[in-house]
Amino acid sequence: MTPSIFLTSVQANQRYLLSLDANRLLHNFYAGAGLATKGEVYGGWESRGIAGHSLGHYLSALSLIYAQTGDPQFRDRAAYIVGELKAIQAQQGDGYAGGTTVERNGKTVDGKVVYEELRKGKIRSTGFSLNEGWVPFYTYHKVVAGALDAHQHAGIADGLTVAVGLGDYLGNILEGLSDAEVQEILRTEHGGLTESYAELYKRTGNRRWLTLAERIRHHAIIDPLQAGRDELAGNHANTQIPKIVGEARLHELTGNTDQAKIAQFFWTTVTRDHSYVIGGNSDHEHFGLPRQLAQRLDQQTCEACNSYNMLRLTRHLYGWNGDARYFDFYERAHLNHIMSQQNPKTGMFTYFTALAPGMGRVHSNPTEDFWCCVGSGMESHSKHGESIYWKRGDAVAINLYYASTLDAPEAQLDMRTQFPLSDTVRITVAKAPRKLALRVPGWCAAPRLQVNGKAGGIRDGSYLMLAGLKAGDRIELFLPMPLHVESMPDDAKLVAFLSGPLVLAADMGADNSPSEGMDPALVTDRAQPALVPAGGLHQYRLGGQGKPGDLTLRPFFSQHDNRTAVYFRRFDPAEWPTAQVAWARAASKRADLAARTIDMIRLGEQQPEVDHNFADSGQSAAVSHIAERSRNVNTGYFEFDLAVAPGPLMLTVAYSGGQRNKDFRILIDGEQLVRERLTGEVTAARNVQTYPLPPEMTREKAKIRVRFESDEWQGVEVYTARTMRTKSI
Known part of the structure; x- marks a missing residue:
């Protein structure tokens, strides 16, 4: 790579990779093998049951950076990790090396216990839990894939040795189970294990690995696709994509045309019927009904891992026939989603890419998050040269x-x-x-x-x-870059703009300030609205058609620190006078809300929680990977202060719109205000509940202590809580 936005991204990622301590990522691997640890475990997901997935991604990223740049310090670090994994396997004595943990009898224990339970046919599987372990096969795959990448991209021979040992340990377990038992296990997210076993077969020639790759094909997903049916709605999106990458790899090794058809049908279906204008897919990590996207715009669209894996699948498919349409998609998703994921100033990554108007981006903390998309982000920004x-x-x-x-x-x-x-x-x-x-x-x-x-x-x-x-x-x-318009497949009046390959977005201000006023809209009778050139390539304005006013549009990917609008509602001039009333009413409600608010806390954000003396019992989880952060109501409690004032008051709480049938309590200064069940219809937007505050709870007080508590885990996301006057003043 030579000077460009891509080289800048690679260099930012290099700095981040070198800032991480491999020994801290290896902490649980050492501990599980009974070896002395060499560094404290990192925070975020690394301090939870899914620990270890980051090490696998990190090993892949180091190897890819070495392949991209030739810098030997990245190969040396990858070789160190492979050597440590080999020593851990020797200590385990059976090829196992893992960082996951699980709760047993009130204690946190090494996740290997899950695998040994499976060996005995004890299987308890859901979408993200396998014998109460958080996606242990998913994490296992990341380590196998990292070892394989170290072998392929960094030329570390022991990478294959480690991968074979890992494959042997898990393979012995799976070979002892019935097909029905294996399929039950595969209900839980298991990453790209099919691809990894296929790759072991390619590199060793041992047909045992091919047999295992074929055996762990998840038929509940694969069979409808083979029949040409889109039954993806309701399925966790990124769980499925690696399975299809596995099908593509099996086709390359076996020549099985059914596997090729599965991969091609899936790719066409996802890119045509389930993807947004930036090339990403999914809302709240799940597929919806095909070509029904207009009502699925919020802060949790477009998980970055999905595009990482869709680009990997695209490379396979292009390699079969050289059809350039695959690179039309690749370029779209890479430029507009992957390049928007990393802030090149800090090297940090997003989890979701919010597409609702007025939303900004939330970037990872270097040592305290380690979401799945941090791991895939480390890889994505190590290899911008791979497909040129x-x-x-x-x-x-x-x-x-x-x-x-x-x-x-x-x-x-x-x-x-x-x-x-x-x-x-x-x-x-x-x-x-x-x-x-x-x-x-x-x-x-x-x-x-x-x-x-x-x-x-x-x-x-x-x-x-x-x-x-x-x-x-x-x-x-x-390559002239014309302005063009794309509308939602299910709503021709919800439009987005592209300049050549780049999606444009309106700049709605800094992301550290709230979005106020009306959502931007267009008033024009043109089905393909025009923009006003604003001096320079990819620079435009809404002009007079913009409501409530003009806004500047520029490339979406580069707007790392501000709120944006990507999709715009278009109104015909004849309908705008009536529509404007509702549009303005929404803005007026937001203004009234601000005027009546006495105090507000944004849960899950560090400074607001500090300012409001936040405390909890140790079980509350901050949800920090979405555009607006939140706190979970779990077993135990969390509490904080809110200011109050004279007059009739109420407490207003914003919950996730999709969560119902819960059971928890809200207390004011130790006295129960309400026992909340969250009944009613599920909504896509926030579920805002209002609780009148009895005068005796606030009389002659400057602040109150608000507590959310539950006797059992609820997982309710609480975004904001505010004290408000019941009437405008």
């Missing part, structure tokens, strides 16, 4: 116009460009390929190609083909 250049028959193909040099037996090329922030690509030939194929993106209707200042190239489908090149030739490719 391809072999295509006797040609070298360029599929992504990312600034870079190619030094390969087939060709030596120097590609200078600031794409996608520029529409011009310049390539200097140092060693000429037999042919050079330049992808024509689907969004570009009229590319222009020159060789040494003269028009050249022959159009062959979605590629411009050049032959007869020689060392010293200079190629210039111009």
Whole structure:
């Protein structure tokens, strides 16, 4: 990679990877094997039952960075981890190495107990719990995949040794179970184990691994896809994508055409019927009904892990037939979702990419989060060079116009460009390929190609083909980037704008200030609204059609620190006078809410909790990976102070809209205010409940102590709590 947004991203990721301590990520692995630990466990998910998944991703990321940059310090660190895993396996004596933990008899114990229970046929499986362990097979896969990546990308021979040992331990358990028992286990998220076992077969030639790969195909998901049926609605999205990557890898190894059809059908279905304009998919981590996306815009759209895995699947499918439409999707998702995930100033990652108007991004803490998307983020931003250049028959193909040099037996090329922030690509030939194929993106209707200042190239489908090149030739490719509009598949009046490959978004202000006023809208009779150029590529304004006013639009991916609007509701001029009343009423309600509020706490955010003297019994979990943070009502309590004032008051609490049939209590200064069950209809928006505060609970007080408590785990997400006057003043 040469200077560009991609190199900046890789370098930011390098700094983050080097800041992490491998021994801290290995803490549970050492402890489980009875070895002395060499560092304290990290926070967030690493201090919970899913610990260990980060180590696998980290090992993959180190190996990928080494492959991308050739910097030996990353290989050295990967080799150290592989060596430690090998020593841990030797101590275990059976190939096992794991970092998961589980509760047994009130104590936290090594997660290996789950596997030994499975060996005996004791299976208790749900979507995310296997024998009360938090997705242990998912975490196991990450470690196997990390070892395989160390072998492939960093040339560490013991990576394969470790992977074989891990595969042998789990394989022995699965081989002792019936097919029905294996399928019961596969109900719990298990990552890409099918792909890992297929890869073990590829690298060793041992058919035992192929048999295991075939055996752990999850038929409840695979069989409908094989029959050409989309039954994805209601399924956890990222649980399914690695299964399909496994199908793709099996097809490559066996030639089984059914497995190819499964992968192709799934890819087409997800990209066409379940994906948003930035290329990401899912809402609250789940697929919905096909082509029903307009009502699924909120702060938990587009989990980053999903796009990480969809891009991996896309690479497989493109490799089979060279169909350029796969790279139209790849480019879309990579530029607009993956590149938006990492803040290049800090190297930190998002979990979700909120697409509701006025939402900002929440980035990870370097040592206290370790969500799944931190792990896949470490990998995604280690390998921006992996899909630029391809072999295509006797040609070298360029599929992504990312600034870079190619030094390969087939060709030596120097590609200078600031794409996608520029529409011009310049390539200097140092060693000429037999042919050079330049992808024509689907969004570009009229590319222009020159060789040494003269028009050249022959159009062959979605590629411009050049032959007869020689060392010293200079190629210039111009890719005009027109403005175009995409609407929701189920709502033609909910539109988004793209400039060439980049999704545009309105800047709605800094993300550390609340979004106030009306959501932005468009008033125009044009089904394909136009924007006003604002000086420079990818810079536009809404102009006079913008309501309640004009806004500036620029590339979505780069707006890391502000709130944005990606989708806009379009109103015809004739309907706007009536619609404006409801639109303004919503803004007025927000203004009235602000005027009547005496005090408010945003749960799950550090400073508001400090300001309100937050405390808990140790069981409350902060939900910190979404655009608006929250706290869970779990066993025990959490409590905080809120200011009060004279007059009739109420307590207003915003819960997640989808949670019902719960049982917990709210107390004021130790006295029960309400026993809440959260009844009523499920909604997509917040479930806001109002509780009148009896005068005796607030009389002659400046503040009250609010406590949420429960005798059993509830998992209710509480976003905000506020004391309010019952009437405007």
